[in-house]
Amino acid sequence: MESQQEVNPVFLQQLRELDIPEEAAKQALLHTQNVSAEEAAMYYFNKLENEEEGDEDLMFKMVFVVNMELSMGVGKVAAQVGHAAVGLYQALQEKNSWREMAWKWDHAGAKKIVLQGTNMAHLLELQALAMSLSLPTKLVEPGSCTVLAIIGEEEMVNNVTGSLKLL
Template sequence: MESQQEVNPVFLQQLRELDIPEEAAKQALLHTQNVSAEEAAMYYFNKLENEDEGDEDLMYKMVFVVNMELSMGVGKVAAQVGHAAVGLYQALQEKNSWREMAWRWDHAGAKKIVLQGTNMAHLLELQALAMSLSLPTKLVQDAGHTQVEPGSCTVLAIIGEEEMVNNVTGSLKLL
């Protein structure tokens, strides 16, 4: 459990002196990797400020666009969506702003939607549009050991604020 991880007790005490609730102080320290009380306090107050501005209304979602041209079996599609989810989540750990997005997505229920894409060109077009909107993406290319040719683009994963993601995938049908 995340709250069981060690937090710097000196920093925790400094945050408590700022009237930050203990659990929130611990979460802020963990989120900022125990760098300093100041860093954690900035994180906490920025988060509070954003929530006060109605930021809690922003919903995040992760979508998976499956290449329907490939005629993959149900198990193959499930495995490829799994690859996309793990790959995208790993990519989200590379940037602070993306880590924050992953945290918000996770704490808002980790919404996931699987959609139908036409073919590889369609997935690449959607990826380019998502990237132009600064949405993190992961395109899965299959190794070709089972049902599809090596290098086939099987699934595109996109994450972001729901309205932004809908600008990219809102017209696609559910799988």
């Protein structure tokens, strides 16, 4: 069996693209035995969530669930994620509690994660679950549901999207 001391350079690059610091990315890959970038990213974000913040300062994140059934090109996905981000951020300005959440999210690094959704029904199901947990959402619908954006306290968002794969 080959040594696990070396990190997979492809996975390392994928983690760096998620704004994970290089040393932390290497440690996450070593800890998860180079299984995948997804495993290492989940390890890193869970570790960050559990270690870095005290009870009073919760971490927040924004996730984007892309409808993979639509076979959109990279540019189309990027544009639709952009629409979802702007739309959700605008919606956050409508309520005082949501404005405060947006401020906390922004000042804690504005973490954003892009994930894979199966189809429109899947996105609608995730949106319903998020709304039942009082998480702000934005569904981009130019004809068909392309992207669902959700923001909230990390643990709550993970209850909705924690099992999805990174895009």
